[in-house]
Amino acid sequence: MDSTQTQTQSGAEDGSFVTPDGRTIGAPILEVKDIIVRFGGVTAIDGVSFDVRKGEIRAIIGPNGAGKSSMLNVINGFYKPNEGTINFKGEILPAMEPYLAASNGIARTFQNIALFKGMSTLDNLMTGRMLKMKTGFFSHCIYFGAAQKEELEHRERVEHVIDFLEINDIRRTPVGRLPYGLQKRVELGRALAMEPDILLLDEPMAGMNVEEKEDMSRFVIEVNEEFGTTVLLIEHDMGVVMDLSDRVVVLDYGRKIADGSPDEVRSNQAVIDAYLGVSHD
Amino acid sequence: MDFFQALLITPFVIMWEDPLFLTETLIKGLMAGVLYSLVALGFVLIFKASGVFNFAQGVFALFAALTLTGIMDMMGDGLPKPLVIIIALGLTVAVMVLLAVLVERFVLRPLVNQELIILFMATLGLSYVLEGAGDLMWGSDVKVIDLGLPTDVWDVGGVFVEQLDLVAAITAGSMVAVLAVFFNKTRIGRALRAVADDHQAALSVGISLQQIWVIVWSVAGIVALVAGIMWGSKSGVQFSLSLIALKALPVLILGGFTSIPGAIIGGLIIGVGEKVAEVFWFDLHGGAVENWFAYMLALVFLMFRPQGLFGDKIIERV
Numbered sequence: 001m002d003s004t005q006t007q008t009q010s011g012a013e014d015g016s017f018v019t020p021d022g023r024t025i026g027a028p029i030l031e032v033k034d035i036i037v038r039f040g041g042v043t044a045i046d047g048v049s050f051d052v053r054k055g056e057i058r059a060i061i062g063p064n065g066a067g068k069s070s071m072l073n074v075i076n077g078f079y080k081p082n083e084g085t086i087n088f089k090g091e092i093l094p095a096m097e098p099y100l101a102a103s104n105g106i107a108r109t110f111q112n113i114a115l116f117k118g119m120s121t122l123d124n125l126m127t128g129r130m131l132k133m134k135t136g137f138f139s140h141c142i143y144f145g146a147a148q149k150e151e152l153e154h155r156e157r158v159e160h161v162i163d164f165l166e167i168n169d170i171r172r173t174p175v176g177r178l179p180y181g182l183q184k185r186v187e188l189g190r191a192l193a194m195e196p197d198i199l200l201l202d203e204p205m206a207g208m209n210v211e212e213k214e215d216m217s218r219f220v221i222e223v224n225e226e227f228g229t230t231v232l233l234i235e236h237d238m239g240v241v242m243d244l245s246d247r248v249v250v251l252d253y254g255r256k257i258a259d260g261s262p263d264e265v266r267s268n269q270a271v272i273d274a275y276l277g278v279s280h281d
Numbered sequence: 282m283d284f285f286q287a288l289l290i291t292p293f294v295i296m297w298e299d300p301l302f303l304t305e306t307l308i309k310g311l312m313a314g315v316l317y318s319l320v321a322l323g324f325v326l327i328f329k330a331s332g333v334f335n336f337a338q339g340v341f342a343l344f345a346a347l348t349l350t351g352i353m354d355m356m357g358d359g360l361p362k363p364l365v366i367i368i369a370l371g372l373t374v375a376v377m378v379l380l381a382v383l384v385e386r387f388v389l390r391p392l393v394n395q396e397l398i399i400l401f402m403a404t405l406g407l408s409y410v411l412e413g414a415g416d417l418m419w420g421s422d423v424k425v426i427d428l429g430l431p432t433d434v435w436d437v438g439g440v441f442v443e444q445l446d447l448v449a450a451i452t453a454g455s456m457v458a459v460l461a462v463f464f465n466k467t468r469i470g471r472a473l474r475a476v477a478d479d480h481q482a483a484l485s486v487g488i489s490l491q492q493i494w495v496i497v498w499s500v501a502g503i504v505a506l507v508a509g510i511m512w513g514s515k516s517g518v519q520f521s522l523s524l525i526a527l528k529a530l531p532v533l534i535l536g537g538f539t540s541i542p543g544a545i546i547g548g549l550i551i552g553v554g555e556k557v558a559e560v561f562w563f564d565l566h567g568g569a570v571e572n573w574f575a576y577m578l579a580l581v582f583l584m585f586r587p588q589g590l591f592g593d594k595i596i597e598r599v
Contacts, residue, residue, distance in 0.1 A: 076485060102487025114482035116475045127475045131487040133468055151468070194486060 016053070019246055026054035028087075029230055030075065030198060035084035037070055037254075044070045045081070046254040052198065057224050057231045059241045061265075062251035063274065068234045069111055071251070072200050075232070076101040076108050089197070103131050105197035109187045109204060111234075117176030121186050124175055125161060128193030129154040161192045165219060181212040188219060192227075199223065201233035205240055213237065217244055242266065250274070292561035301439045306560045307553055312446035314552020315453045319508035320525055321532040321544035322457070323501040328538050329477040330497040331389065333400045337408035339526020341377075341502055344415045346509030346518040349373045350426055351419035366428055377502030378495075380411075385494045393490075412523060421520065426513040449511040456507060457545060460500070464541075469496060477539075531579035537589030546590065551575045 014027035028051035037045040045067040052058045060068045073079040075086065077096035086093050088104060096106075107128070116124050133150055162168055165185055170178060175186050184204060191199055204220065205213045217240055223229050235241045241248060242262040250258040250265055252274040258265050265271055296303045320338055327335045335341075352369040360368075388403050431444035464470040476483045476493045484490065512522055528551070536547025551574075559571035582589065 078481070078484070098484040099487055099489050102485065108485050110481065110485075114479050114485070116478035116482060118478055119471075119474060123471060123474075127471060127483075127486050127488070130468065130472060147468075190482075190486065 023055060023225065025056045025246060028052065029054045029089060030232070031087040032071070032075065033085045033087065035071070035074055035081045035086075037067070037074060037079055037081050043254055045074070045251075047084075048251065048254070048256045049084075050249045050256065050259055052230060052232050053247075054230055055224070055228055056246040057220065057233070057244055059245035059248045060232070060234045060251060061236075061238070061241055061248060065253075066251040067254040068251055069202055070254075072108060072202050072232075072234065076106050076200060102194065105195075106200065107191035107194040107196035107198075108200035109184070109191055109202055111202040111206060113180075113183050113187055115175045115183055115187055115190070118174060120172050121167060121175055121178075121189070122158065122162070122171045124186055125158045125189050125193045126154065128190045129158065131194070157195070158193050161189050164192070164222070165189050181208050181215075184208065184212075184216065185219070188216075192223065192229075195227075196229060198230040198232060201231065201235075203234050203236060205235060205237055213240060220244060288562070295561055304440050305442075306556055308440065308442060308446070310553035310556030311549055312443070312449060312552070313556060314549035315446075315450050316508055316512055316525065316548075317528055317532045317552055318545045318548025319453055319456070319504055319511070320529040321536065321548050322460075322541065323504040323508070324529055324533055325536075325538065325541055325544045326497055326501045326504070330473055331476075331494050332397060333389070333404060334397070334538075335501070336401060336404040336526065337411060338501065338505060338529065339523040340408040340411045340415075341380075341505035342509035342512065342525065343518070343520065343522040344380075344411045344509075345373055345377055345502065345506035346426060346513040346522065347415040347419045347424070348376050349506070349510065350424040350513070350518055353427075354424075362429065373506055374503055377506055378499045381495050381498035381502055384498050385491055389494055390491065408523065408526075412520065416520075424513070424518040426510060426518055428510065428514065430514055445511075445514055452507060452511065456504065457541070460541070473497060528575055531575040533589070534579040534582050535589055537591040540589070540591035543589055543591030551578065554578060 016024065016026050018024050030052040031049075032051075033049045035045050035048050036043065048067070048071065060071060062068050070079060074081050075096060077098040077100060080095040084094075086096055088096070088101075088106070091104075116127065119127075133154060162171060165188065167182065167185055167189060170182060170186075175183055178186065188201070188204065191201075201220070205216050208216065220231060220233070221244065224231050233244070235244075245262060247260060248258075248262055248265045249256060250268070250271050252270075257270045257274055258268040260268075320342060323338045323341065324335060327333055327338070349369055352372050353365055356365050356369065384407065388407060389400075392400055392403055430448050433444050435442045435444060435447075462470075464474060472483070472488045472493055473496065475486070475488055476490060480490065483493075508525075509518070509522065512525065529548075532544065532547040532551050534547075535550055536543025536545070555571045555574040558574045559569075562570050
């Protein structure tokens with residue numbers, strides 16, 4: 001994305017806008033409001049509000065311990081915030097539940113890869129289809145008729161994801177044996193298999209080499225463009241963030257210190273001080 | 282000198298001189314091992330899926346067997362026998378599923394994310410509650426399970442084999458096969474493996490831990506029912522049945538806490554080992570070797586291979 005991008009060309013009342021590369025960013029799909037999370041005496045998130053618009057790639061950045069991962073955990077229901085609300089697709093909740101999040105279209109990956117290590121790539125991706133399967137428990141016990149037919153249908157979706165992520169040759173490999181970069185990709189695949197409305201990525205490129213990072217960035221962009229999936233990602237690599245995202249929110253010590261387009265954020269003095277470091281000479 | 286002779290020479294001489302007797306002993310041991318395996322299997326299922334060491338697994342077997350005999354007694358002689366057995370089995374399975382639901386709701390759910398030792402203590406409490414409940418509902422007399430299983434003894438070329446033992450072995454074998462298919466081929470099985478691998482990841486794809494726990498505890502309850510029936514058919518349903526849970530401990534140490542094949546093979550090794558030790562090393566320490574052999578073997582394993590034969594390797598990072 002070029003540096004002239006701003007969000008001032010807003011036409012609609014709900015703040016939708018069109019990016020310079022021609023994607024339409026819609027109304028907010030997710031809105032967190034005045035979220036406070038405390039662990040004992042420590043306040044991990046201190047009154048943070050922001051929204052994520054339909055179709056955009058939104059980034060959360062900030063130094064270590066800024067509360068980025070905690071924020072994702074709040075959004076998919078792992079953490080129950082002490083205060084604040086989460087508005088997802090118009091439903092306002094004081095806290096999310098992991099099951100509710102998953103069934104309503106929130107998928108995620110983890111900073112320290114959380115895969116089913118003993119299972120094959122294919123099986124890992126198939127777990128992403130769990131919630132979409134309708135046939136009952138008993139028909140699945142005998143794995144027959146309707147259940148089998150359904151399994152095949154879901155298998156087709158999963159094959160699509162496998163093609164898309166170019167992981168065809170590792171489909172049968174237990175993921176515990178895969179190299180780190182590929183594990184990250186399988187994890188993304190599992191999230192994609194859920195056909196989510198919004199994809200939460202917790203440092204998708206952490207620990208990767210340049211080539212792997214480029215692959216991953218490409219996948220994130222393609223997911224967003226082809227499937228129209230909204231993406232909320234946490235990333236440390238500033239270059240990646242600035243290239244990928246439409247809007248960036250910056251956290252520091254649990255507070256929001258900036259929110260805007262990559263360029264606005266880059267030139268924000270508070271961000272420069274907190275994140276990029278203050279010059280002391 | 283006598284000691285060393287009793288330890289190192291005499292037993293092997295006896296084995297050599299009477300191979301049929303040795304074979305018979307081995308078979309007896311294997312059959313006892315099958316029962317240990319069944320109880321250990323229940324442990325492993327629960328441990329894998331919920332990380333809980335279920336001390337009550339042995340009592341599950343007792344409780345299931347008690348419930349089965351109790352229901353059969355209540356139905357009396359009015360109905361034809363096979364019908365009584367089928368209904369009673371069905372009802373007992375239902376009771377075990379209900380038990381799983383109750384355990385999930387009133388033990389696991391309130392204690393979620395607690396220290397493992399707390400959950401372990403809870404299952405210890407659960408075992409006493411169940412033992413008391415079984416006592417209260419069905420009385421504390423020794424009961425006989427009569428499912429019409431064959432009790433004859435076969436003479437296979439001079440080796441005597443109890444038919445009941447064979448039935449037990451076949452049942453256990455098919456049970457393991459069914460579980461293997463269930464785990465590897467069905468959606469629920471996939472979810473179970475997912476939960477066993479990574480709780481967080483399982484939650485993130487929308488697998489409900491509570492539902493999985495109920496299923497796993499139900500399966501463990503049904504496995505316990507089978508173990509209870511087999512054990513009860515052999516030696517009557519009595520409260521000492523709950524003590525086989527203690528024998529499952531060394532089995533788990535041998536096989537590894539997270540491995541289903543480990544539970545099976547560990548059970549067989551312990552069963553055979555203690556039978557052989559009892560029969561051929563009887564002179565040592567004045568007998569009753571069967572009572573402590575399993576624990577000694579477990580101790581040796583703890584020293585040299587603490588993860589067991591099939592367990593996940595324990596890697597400690599510093």
